[in-house]
Amino acid sequence: METRGGTPNHRAKITINDVARLANVSKKTVSRVINESPLVRQETREKVKAIIAEHGYAPDPQARALAFRRSFLVGMIYDNPSPQYVVNMQRGILDVLADTSFQLVLHPCERSEENFRQKIHTFVSQQKPLGVILPPSVSEDDALAEMLEELGCDYVRIASVELDKPSRMVRTHDAEGAAQAARHLASLGHEKIAHIHGLSTFRSAHERLAGFKAGLKEHGLTLQKKWTVEGAYTFDSGVQCAEKLIYSDARPTAIFTGNDEMAVGAYQAVRKAGLQVPEDISIVGFDDTPMASRVWPPMTTVRLPIREMGRAAASLLLMEPVEKAAAELVSFTPEIVVRDSAAPPKKV
Amino acid sequence: METRGGTPNHRAKITINDVARLANVSKKTVSRVINESPLVRQETREKVKAIIAEHGYAPDPQARALAFRRSFLVGMIYDNPSPQYVVNMQRGILDVLADTSFQLVLHPCERSEENFRQKIHTFVSQQKPLGVILPPSVSEDDALAEMLEELGCDYVRIASVELDKPSRMVRTHDAEGAAQAARHLASLGHEKIAHIHGLSTFRSAHERLAGFKAGLKEHGLTLQKKWTVEGAYTFDSGVQCAEKLIYSDARPTAIFTGNDEMAVGAYQAVRKAGLQVPEDISIVGFDDTPMASRVWPPMTTVRLPIREMGRAAASLLLMEPVEKAAAELVSFTPEIVVRDSAAPPKKV
DNA sequence: CTGAAAGCGCTTACAG
DNA sequence: CTGAAAGCGCTTACAG
Secondary structure, three states, X not given: OOOOOOOOOOOOOOOHHHHHHHHOOOHHHHHHHHOOOOOOOHHHHHHHHHHHHHHOOOOOHHHHHHHHOOOOEEEEXXXXXXXXXXXXXXXXXXXXXXXXXXXXXXXXXXXXOOOHHHHHHHHHHHHOOOEEEEOOOHHHOHHHHHHHHHHOOEEEEEEOOOOOOHHHEEEEOHHHHHHHHHHHHHHOOOOOEEEEEOOOOOHHHHHHHHHHHHHHHHOXXXXXXXXXXEOOOOHXXXXXXXXXXXXOOOXXXXXXXXXXXXXXXXXXXXXXXXXXXXXXXXXXXXXOOHHHHHOOOOOEEEEOOHHHHHHHHHHHHHOOHHHHHHOOOEEEOOEEEOOOOOOOOOOO | OOOOOOOOOXXXXXXXXXXHHHHOOOHHHHHHHHOOOOOOOHHHHXXXXXXXXXXXXXXXXXXXXXXXXXXXXXXXXXXXXXHHHHHHHHHHHHHHHOOOOOEEEEEEOOOOOOOHHHHHHHXXXXXXXXXXXXXXXXXXXXXXXXXXXXXXXXXXXXXXXXXXXXXXEEEEOHHHHHXXXXXXXXXXXXXXXXXXXXXXXXXXXXXXXXXXXXXXXXXXXXXXXXXXXXXXXXXXXXXXXXXXXXXXXXXXXXXXXXXXXXXXXXXXXXXXXXXXXXXXXXEEEEEOOHHHHHOOOOOEEEEOOHHHHHHHHHHHHHOOHHHXXXXXXXXXXXXXXXXXOOOOOOOO
């Protein structure tokens, strides 16, 4: 683009003052149009909008942030150990933010760190995000929610139990999902069924355990203590826990794990032991991350629509206060996806 | 915390003015201390720093952004289809940003979209990030780099070829990594070797292909055209391309794929065909994403230290201009990780 | 329905 | 080495 008459080559960015001048109104009126205030005459609004469109004006987010005392950022604060979960959730949030002027900023954390809440406090009070999205397990930290409330920072908690009011929750019915896994294994004829659950610091671990027990009970089965082991929602812990079960005196014929990462770990343990999935041991996971369909044999798992959950959470954050007050609880019920990793037990 | 005398319950946030008053200097001097200007007397600096520490003052990023005309954000603009790659890179970037006042904001994109550069233009001119990090394949878009240059937005390109000056590049020697894969397969005794490469729109696909050919040549082998197929760096494309090879007249005994995602796809195709990895077909991947060690048999692959690459990219962005001018090219040479997915071919 | 003034919390440009 | 003034581009609080 050529420039003349000594004007600098950088086409100076147009500001609210330019728009006001061109539209022959005050900058406050332009501000009202930008912020969709109803207190603008229709005619005036159109005139201003025309100028804005013509010159491609876009208000400066940093300036608005300073004046609003609130930035145009949405935070995702997470400690979830599964990369697939994290990426899917990011995608869901971004689906919703894409059409807005909000940006997604990432804030991973470690709940075990001593100053974990302090760091979030700093993050939130510095960045002043519109709100933050909390997937499990950070979502389950009531003290954190309280702190955010005090800071005046909006949040949405994604969790397997109803921890907060509807406008601040995306609920997943993990117990029901786990029950489906139990019914599936029971109806295949399994009786020696084990469960590798996630870290007890995760509410979801309890929900899934409870749901699984309930599902077994429907079939007259009980989850035995020797077949209930605690993992850490990681691949390695899946391997170790599964090995514990495989090399125990009473080897189970089926294992339900608290997430797919651990299920894949169980696959590996079974293989290392020279056994086959599902011939020797059936495995059912939880999450339906992409990996579930990529392992061999393709994994039967309980599907949680993580990306959609991310969308739901972001949508809640963007809602007007009036809508929020009227919001009903958004919840997702997982569904079992039957693939090939669970089959009837071998006849003894 | 109790408050008295009618002061509002929200402890008013301390500003630069408060610090200036308390330290008995002008706010400009406080500003100099914050920005580590050398033009402050040692004594003054210490006095100001003491006040800052005492009151836990932290400058407001939004206000600084407005005055600086530059925000405290670092963007990651990516179109990489592998979730593992994306998460690892994020982690690397965050490792470096953690100790700074910079935040990571995500900007996924689609190079195939007509207005893909336009969207980035809007993102950058609105958010005014300190800089953006471009992993492949967006990193390979010269027109994009030029646009960022014109916008005055710093960037770091992560790529398998030297596309830019050292301060703007993190280079990976993909060709050498692919050559190692070739040497490995050749030395196992394979001759019927196939390659599923990534999208031709990715420079890395060419580099890996070229390197692989070069490696084979060292062993007197040539990559045949019928055994060279193009995938899309996705799992599904890996399945399809591998099936094409498996059901062709001349079935290869080994397949090297352009990334791990496609390698896992190839695993699946082999399994579906009732064949075994590595007994019937050896497979070697590229990237060493976590999945590589989780599949069965554990995958031989070429390791690219993605998280470290993210760290290197972020570090470059944070460098002072003087350091940058003196920066030498940062490069990473991949190394083959031998696991169990490649073995000598069956005797015919 | 509209606007002039003051302010958000910093930095730049200039002066000393 | 230090500071008073002006400004970054918006919005809030108030007035009309």
